[in-house]
Amino acid sequence: MAPTAWFVGALIALILEFLSGSFYLLVVAIALAGGGLSALLGGEPAYSLLASSLIGLVGFAILIRYRRRLNPRRVDPTIDDPDLYQQVTILHLDAEGRGRGFYRGAEWDIQLDAAATLSPTPEHGYIVGRDGNRLILSPQPPLPR
Incomplete structure (x- = not known):
């Protein structure tokens, strides 16, 4: 795949990210740009796909970890228990x-x-x-x- 296709895909994902604001499409855009950079440097298509996949996986792992730290779901199960202290x-x-x-x-x-x-x-x-x-x-x- 040509580097231009990778960068156009990254640009489209980035524009969609601006409309959604979820940061997931930002990770996709960065991963596509990484695949485009690999293709631009003369890598084979398999290497571009591998680079894009690895960047995407690492990006999603970082994003999920960041969101869990930012908004922990530690809900006290006793809050909604009407039987508590009965x-x-x-x-x-x-x-x-x-x-x-x-x-x-x-x-x-x-x-x-x-x-x-x-x-x-x-x-x-x-x-x-x-x-x-x-x-x-x-x-x-x-x-x-």
């Missing part, structure tokens, strides 16, 4: 702190929080998290926020 009646517990509890009219698998102590066995626990369908309980009521 009281659960403990029916029975084993020595490892696992057992069954009664909450919202049904029996649930429960587990005491790792920091909880088992002596004496509590009658009630308070939901501090989840592990799938298992409720993680604390024997102490939560502190007011």
Whole structure:
């Protein structure tokens, strides 16, 4: 492919990037320009394709890493949990702190929080998290926020 075709493709991708503002087409434009530069320097078409592909892959990896650092998706799963800090009646517990509890009219698998102590066995626990369908309980009521 002629270097002109590579640079025209890069220019088109750059113009489309200005219209979209997503930076993904900017990476495509830079990758196409890299392929055009390889063709301009006399490289075979396979080398131009390889250069363009590698530049594109590295560019996308950098862009994805930058976007994750800029906008992390660390969402606290407890924010939307209406069951958080609600009281659960403990029916029975084993020595490892696992057992069954009664909450919202049904029996649930429960587990005491790792920091909880088992002596004496509590009658009630308070939901501090989840592990799938298992409720993680604390024997102490939560502190007011």
